[in-house]
Amino acid sequence: MAANKEPRLGDVAARAGVSVATVSRVLNNRGYLSEATRARVMAAIDEVGYQPNEVARSLLSHRTGTVGLIVPSVAIPFFGEVAVHIEDALAQHGLRPLLCNSYGRADRERDLLRSLVGHRVDGIISGAHNDQLAEYATLRRPVVTIDRELAPHIPNVRADNEEGGRLATQLLLDHGARRPVLLTSRSHERNLRERGYRGVLAEAAIEPLVVAVDFNLPEPERTTAIMAALDSVSATMDAVFCTDDLLAATALEWAHRHRRDVPGDVRVVGFDGTATMRRILPGLTTIAQPIADMCSTAVRLLVEQIGQEPGAEPTPVPAIALPVTVVEGRTA
Amino acid sequence: MAANKEPRLGDVAARAGVSVATVSRVLNNRGYLSEATRARVMAAIDEVGYQPNEVARSLLSHRTGTVGLIVPSVAIPFFGEVAVHIEDALAQHGLRPLLCNSYGRADRERDLLRSLVGHRVDGIISGAHNDQLAEYATLRRPVVTIDRELAPHIPNVRADNEEGGRLATQLLLDHGARRPVLLTSRSHERNLRERGYRGVLAEAAIEPLVVAVDFNLPEPERTTAIMAALDSVSATMDAVFCTDDLLAATALEWAHRHRRDVPGDVRVVGFDGTATMRRILPGLTTIAQPIADMCSTAVRLLVEQIGQEPGAEPTPVPAIALPVTVVEGRTA
DNA sequence: CTGAAAGCGCTAACAT
DNA sequence: ATGTTAGCGCTTTCAG
Secondary structure, eight states, X not given: OOOSOOOOXXXXXXXXXXXXXXXXXXXXXXXXXXXXXXXXXXXXXHHHTOOOOHHHHHHHHSOOSEEEEEESOTTSHHHHHHXXXXXXXXXXXXXXXXXXXXXXXXHHXXXXXXXXXXXXXXXXXXOOOOOOOGGGGGOOSOEEEESOOOOTTSOEEEEOHHHHHHHHHHHHXXXXXXSEEEEESOOSTTOHHHHHHHHHHHHTTOOOXXXXXXXXXXXTHHHHHXXXXXXXXXXXXXXXXXXXXXXXXXXXXXXXXXXXXXXXXXXXXXXXXXXXXXXXXXXXXXXXXXXXXXXXXXXXXXXXXXXXXXXXXXXXXXXXXXXXXXXXXXXX | OOOSOOOOHHHHHHHHTSOHHHHHHHHHTOSOOOHHHHHHHHHHHHHHTOOOOHHHHHHHHSOOSEEEEEESOTXXXXXXXXHHHHHHHHHTTTOEEEEEEOTTOHHHHHHHHHHHHHTTOSEEEEOXXXXXXXXXXXXXXXXXXXXXXXXXXXXXXXXXXXXXXXXXXXXXXXXXXXXXXXEESOOSTTOHHHHHHHHHHHHTTOOOOEEEOOTTOOTTHHHHHHHHHHHHHTTTOSEEEESSHHHHHHHHHHHHHTTOOTTTTOEEEEEEOOHHHHHHOTTOXXXXXXXXXXXXXXXXXXXXXHHTTTTOOOOOOOOEEEOOEEEOOSOO
């Protein structure tokens, strides 16, 4: 195994017979250089296989080129896809994500934040699900959230969840459902997908029926809970709008176990529409979030904040909601 | 937005009325300290909300506390799960992963490696799929691969793929299949899952039937290609062993479209058995890789290499193959 | 027990 | 056009 000693600027300088400053200049393409020395330095650089030490550069520039990416778990298809697109968008700005899985635990997220600040990340993109962590307020670092309202002054990018809820519910009604139930992870005022669902049902004068199963329950409790929740409304409903595709998958399994035909006996619509999910369950009818757009937007907002670094005016950026699309499958 | 100026050691020192050296000592718990000053410094530390600058520490210690994690894409369930477990295992050693998606492109992987070395990551864990990138040989940095033979001296952790191939194939035969086809992403001598498949068929005196569809084809070409591949063997086969669960999902869709009952007309077995996949397609019969074990083993090997840093004896670590398990679903 | 000072690898004045 | 030097924020001898 090669000795772990990377060549330094001085090694290149010595080799090229110039000073470190000169090497630094050709590296950063700054100031006046004679073609001759530039060439000589270039040669020396790849003779010794020199690669600038970004750590040293960071110390001076106060920029590490890294961004903390916090998600509940990249094993969840939605966040896996988010991670890919974020990484891609960051790369276009010469940034790399430090991956953090919070598992939905507030304590872990707190530790992660400390660690990221310690590493002096240039910014943080948070898609975690713990609402309102006070720590974010005192971070002294640019933050952008994905599908999560953290605080009024923190930019938030998300899909148009309420419209998505409306589209899903309307689609079920259009296909003949009379009693669509909402299966979600947390039912509350600010659940916009739920609000869309309730809105459409109100117009249609249909009584809403909501069942909730906590997103962060461990398996197999979660699956059991979902099954039980569906059992509890089984007699009265003829369709399910699931606020994410994973719930929808379990709803399909529930129907299968109960010999209920989909969409004949019960219609199912999901939410998220990740590429992976559509590959695994191509038949699933769902509402697709514009993940790639959301991610490039989030990165753009973050980079803008990083750009005006010091402590400039907050440039008010309200929540940005991007349009969703209906993916017609054969489950609704 | 708060000014992006983190407090420095000097700020704490001034506040506590001591020198920076003393603050450094309490931070690192080194040398002799009077309880009085220690307490005073501690107080000062959290009065100013001090958080050590890891960048500066890294410059001195030659350790960044970061590890490059290269995978084709965390949006792929297997690699998403790998990423989660790697992050978890790294965290136990105070390390964080810098996430890199190679999309299976060798040129991108080359760039990623350069960038990671530039960032002076403490090590690299590679689960990417481009075989034999020469760059790895000259990395001067600890490397461990997951499910990938890079070079004889680079430790590799993987599932017992050949045994998995055998188990899958045997299971199909046991369930009555007479002509199981292998659907894989690349057919060749060193495809161990394929070797297991061929081995069992040889014993049973059944002619193997292999169709391959490149893993890195973009959608929707890939799905089309898989469908076509299955069409091409449709008449002669009665079962499919897919070398990953994504292929299996598409095989199920193929059967659905052709009104072929599963497992009545055609039996399907997959490979990987990630938690996510099992949640989405709980009925799928598959061979589960011990992902958590593989990841903690990979991290352990990496940390050992990092520990003996300089350029010590390579401590020969042959490929480690961990046992797989059969997940009985209802597709075989 | 604590402080002063050197230096990690690099960039940016300031000289020459 | 190129070299010298002073830090970036921290740890670590070496003094005291």
